[in-house]
Amino acid sequence: MQAPSIGGVSVPRGDGKTIVQIRQGASISDFADKINANPASLVTVLFHLGEMATATQSLDEDTFKVLGTELGYDIRMVSPEEEERELFDSFNIDLETGIEGEDDDDLEARPPVVTVMGHVDHGKTRLLDAIRNEEVAAGEAGGITQHIGAYQIHKEHEGVERAITFIDTPGHEAFTAMRARGAKVTDIAILVVAADDGVMPQTIEALNHAQAADVPIVVAVNKIDVEGANPSKIRQQLTEYNLVAEEYGGETMFVDVSAKQGENIDALLEAVLLTADAALDLRANSDRDARGIAIEANLDKGRGATATVLIQSGTLRVGDAIVAGSAHGRVRAMLDEHGNQVAEAYPSRPVQVLGLSSVPRAGDTFVVAPDDRTARQIAEKREAADRQASLAKARKRISLEDLNEALAAGKVDTLNLILKGDVSGSVEALEDALLQIDVGDEVDLRIIDRGVGAITLNNINLAMASDAIIIGFNVRAEGQNAEVAEREGVEIRYYSVIYQAIDEIEQALKGMLKPEFEEVELGSAQIREIFRSSKFGNIAGSIVRSGEIRRGTKARITRNGVVVAENVDIAGLRRFKDDVTEVREGFECGINLGSYNDLQLEDLITTYEMREKPRA
Template sequence: PPEEESSLELLSPPPRPRKNKVARTPGTEAPGSATPTAKPVKSGAPKRESRRPNGDGSTPSVPALAQPPRLKKADVVQLVKPKAKPENPDLDDEDETLTLDDAPAKTLLAPPERPQAKPKRPTNVRKGKEWEDEEEDNPDKAKAVKAKAGAKGKRKPLLIEDDEDFDIDQQNVEEEPTAVSISIARPPKPNQPKPTSSPPMPKGRKPSRPSKEGRGDQAAASGRNTRDQKVVAKTPEIVTLTGSMSMRELSELVKIPETEIIRNLFTKGIAINITQTLDMETCTKVIEELGIEVDTPEKESAATKSEMLELTDLENLQLRPPVVTIMGHVDHGKTTLLDSIRKTKVAQGEAGGITQHIGAYHVDVDHGGKIQQVVFLDTPGHEAFTAMRARGTKVTDIAILVVAADDGVQPQTREAISHAKAAGVPLIVAINKVDKPEAEPDRIKQELTEQGLVPEEWGGETIMVPVSAIKGENLDTLLEMILLVSEMEELSANPNRSAKGTVIEAHLDKSRGPVATLLIQNGTLRVGDCIVAGASLGKIRAMVDDRGDRVEQATPSFAVEILGMNDVPSAGDEFGVYPTEKEARAVADTRAAERRENRLQQAMSRRVTLSSISAQAQEGRLKELNLILKADVQGSVEAIVASLEKLPQNEVQIRMLLAAPGEISETDVDLAAASGAVIIGFNTDLASGAANAADREGVDIREYTIIYNLLDDVQGAMEGLLEPEEVEEHLGIVEVRAVFPVGKGSVAGCYVLSGKVMRNRRIRVLRGDTVLYNGVLDSLKRMKEDVREVNAGYECGIGTDKFNDWQEGDRIEAYQMTMKRRTLSLV
């Protein structure tokens, strides 16, 4: 019977429904069968009828319900066009084949399944937001979201609240609220604190589309970090320069791009390129043009007496003689003063009475019945020897400023004062030549007061001693003042250690090799010591003092000449003694490598300049004068090169192919012959065969003993390379006093007011301030005779082929064009 079959079905295992097989069309029926299948058999009971008691009066195990409540469909956002829906959707039409009478208990209690054929795009499980079109089933909700988000966007995010595809344990929702951050509607903002590093989103900006595992938030944070990293570094206010550098290094130093540096400098007239290596001087100019302050540390070679002392020397300090530098203007009597003190004739050995390089001498002075020693450094007074004077000041203890009483303060006098003040050494003024009738010591004191040196008798602190170097007046007083100041300074050193000091001078001797004059500032120097001076290495073979005697050792404050160096050191280099030759060689190799790198960078920086010079020379805009300079000592080389660099070189460029101390050799002649250079020798000799080679190759060798003549001849040679210029030479002034018609033209009767007038020369006819004619004078007559010229005070007749409009009162200027040798100019 049907009742038994229904009871049997209820007691049998529940059928396992198949997904995607449920009939969706209303009115479709499954074939009647008692066997459980994926599609339950539709019973004859009416639809949605309440469950009735069985025939035996028993109540079914499942309570009779009208219909289990179904979850409300979620407002799923469809990006594609949604299907048409009936105006009055009926829940009964969705599943007509399944009834409450036929469904087993397990099926009724199971959570409802959502058919997968209906949604067009499955919702990602981890996404908490979807994009919704404005025209949706819930227009009120969409309008509310749109009003909150702003009026610009047409597609706004909407949180899905009832999506049935979310596989979430509903029992743990309240216990673990963080697990449902992508399913429920927007969580309350106060319950989710924002990280401090994440700034709020600006109003009106679209939110980033969320992705898996919060990728959108990470991307937004990464974007903010990237923007923060793009902040341009602040330009420093002050930078420190240690040497030459490339354009890239300069850009990194000042925190400005290379292109911007080049563009700014180009607008200011400084042309550089991105591959150029800039020397220290150019870097300083470039950085200053950018408005940045430059801090240039002092080089290590600028040795001072305080740097020579170490902490270990304080226990063994002993008094040492003072080192005195004699400074002043050229020809003010510095060497003569030293000669009078030493009782020798040093000045007679100097060419033209001018000191050419530093000499170091020591003298014995009787002070209070005790013999004390004073070491003198004689520096040149010529303006070319600025570097040598500066070196002498940096190693001195007391400076003697010599001022001629009949000349006064001169440029080198002011320079010497500045050197002494910069070095911080005491200054004593020796007013020389007071024995001359035109001497004015008071005027000299007044001029020195204007330079900041106030004499003691005027209430100042500067010691001023009037002396006469020739007659020897007041020399004892000057020496007493030197020793007095020395005692006040408490000059001391440690003689019980290895020597340290400064190279005063160095040169290459053809018989003895490299020779260096050293001033010992601390320690004791001995024969056989391993010494490093700058990048030069050597083992002392012999030492000679200022009197020509060989010595075995030299104590602090004394100057000696040494032999045994492998190369000529540079004047001003520090020297030191090392225990072994291996240690000394390591130090010398390191310094030599640094100097090679510096020279290479300087050569690269000059490459662009030299190439542009060559291009201008090929075009005829710039000429070159090639020179080879050989001098007696390194100080003379530096002085001559510095003086030549001061000459104007905008039209004629000096190319110094070689500048070194030593004699002129055949190699120098070969170099000059190959490059068309002129060899200049200063206080040096010619090697054997050099003169014959010069005659054979046609090389010009110029020898000098006074720097004035050298500079004048070089300047004359540069001016000789300049093209002569055509200049106007004034001849005379003529006045027109009568006009005589001649044929078709006219002739002016004139009177020569000044100078003269010449035929076939040029004239300029002026009427008032207006120039009527400027051309050649074709006809010049006197008393009807053709003449070549007429001088002032005579009458003459003047005629031209191209001008006949003469009037009385016209003024004629006679002149001629001549070629004149040009001179060097800075323009």
């Protein structure tokens, strides 16, 4: 049946009830194949409906709905989960990770997976430190956890040694996406609330995520050693959010702890295991191909692409062909949280996997494929689907009628951004937070590229072509790349704490930026030798690459383009046996960095000072 002519073209018409399923990011050509129509005809129909698009351009859901209504089709967008399932079904790979459909004889007990949640600065990282005795907060900007890690600890419970896996989620509200994902892979959530501070907005936000994921909650009332601590007040406040303490007749276990003093940590772990045993059926089939989730991923100079994965079912072995998101490869090695090699990883075990072709995104599912060829085919199909979905997301929707008016009034302004970070979780969380900034219809924010690792020449060329600003989160552009960016006028903004980036971008979008301090680079030196001194610590034997190095200035240390230390003092400078105040480009010198001793050959020492500059 042909539709009445629209603009001189005819297309097959539905009866209003004909359902057409379309995946995210599909194009007009994809839709045309489904209804046996000529793509050019659909482009014309869309034009008459006030939308301009090419036949191969990815469209968003609203545009497809408008087109479907006009032609008498009920458009249903296939969710990413359904699309994923169809993809794996075509390769005869089972994606199920639960215990449904499994034979009871095949199921074995597995450790609980625990996520620590709560308000910023309520002591989540300090609590994890107390649990696993590792200093995490010391190396993090602003004391905020910047990316996810996973760790397994052991605790004796009722005479049996039990393992517990902890997922360390970031603390700031900008990492909502990662925290929500943490709750999805989690069996139990520990909600940390400071006894001296009470229930805060992020406490409620974390609580909502855990409850939405139907995850049992154990409340750790932290900082009970601090003056003004009132644990009973926390119990009263949380009753408003359906968390009633056992001592009040409820079902939620509350444990008063002091992460700083290491007090009651054992009782907290006991509460976790008791809750797991009482509320959950934690079993999995380990005798099958592994399935799970990539919790974190980054690019390591010596090891290549690495991913921290959490096994949800099955056993992962060295030599397995795996697919994680759009990355694929063969497991070359697996490392535990202490850096030790492991040959096999069982359910609920977090391991770092080496051997992937590229860096997957945090939260991507991973599966073991029958062979390398199948793994590569699945990864390529996933990548193509992701690319089309992101094109649809990035497409700027504006009708023909509005476009002329908006251009005439000069109202259409677009801020293009390129995001680069040290790990994929940070990049994803930053992207999610930036896209949620609401500045009305006058400004459009588009993220045209994102990635992990140092800022490359490709990033700078893309920024030049699209008038974009590059955001570097714990990574930098160095050497020739930095010079090209400066020469071509490409703005690169560097951040080490995520909410500073969000605040500045929001202010820029709202045109509210105030005068600020600008970082001015004074000089850079490359480490050629490291000398040990009992009196001064490590002395960096360096050659000055650009500008001049001055004693008393601040410096940052970068390794392969990634910032490893900020705000380091140049405590001393020597030329041969003489103390000097400055050393110019081309000369060699010895640099004393005060108490900072974590140096490696080829590290770059960059000195800078802050100068006030009025904003344009």
